[in-house]
Amino acid sequence: MLSAALFSCDGGASSGAKISKYLASIAVRGTAAITVTLDYRSLPELTRTSSTLTLVPLADPNRVLGSTDVRKPIFAWRCGSPQDGTTIPSQYLPSNCRG
Numbered sequence: 001m002l003s004a005a006l007f008s009c010d011g012g013a014s015s016g017a018k019i020s021k022y023l024a025s026i027a028v029r030g031t032a033a034i035t036v037t038l039d040y041r042s043l044p045e046l047t048r049t050s051s052t053l054t055l056v057p058l059a060d061p062n063r064v065l066g067s068t069d070v071r072k073p074i075f076a077w078r079c080g081s082p083q084d085g086t087t088i089p090s091q092y093l094p095s096n097c098r099g
Contacts, residue, residue, distance in 0.1 A: 022038055022043060023036070023037075023038060024038060024039040024040075024051070025037045030067065032065060033055065033056045033057070033064075033084065034054065034055040034056075035085060036053040036054075037051055037052050037053075045089075045092055046088065046092070049087060050088055050089060051088060052086060053079070053080060053086050053088050053093070053097075054079070054080070054084040054086045055077050055078070055079045056078045056081070057076075057077055058074065058075045058076045059075055061075065061076070064078075079096070079097035079098075080093045080097040080098050
């Protein structure tokens with residue numbers, strides 16, 4: 001089963017290490033969705049409530065990779081979609097990361 005323990009990518013932030021002056025945290029949810037929270041205090045365009053970016057693995061163009069999809073390839077990543085929890089305004093996201 002997919003779990004956050006399989007995807008240790010926070011660079012030590014979970015133990016209090018500062019990764020970057022622009023990055024507050026990186027977390028992985030149970031189905032491998034990655035949540036990146038930027039440090040809004042270092043980025044004046046963002047606020048406390050508009051500083052989250054999500055990346056979600058897709059099994060196919062219309063389906064999120066699920067817990068039963070272990071060992072199946074990732075078709076693509078959906079990046080920056082508000083439906084997944086992204087709160088950063090789209091004008092501050094890379095063009096290929098707008099949902």
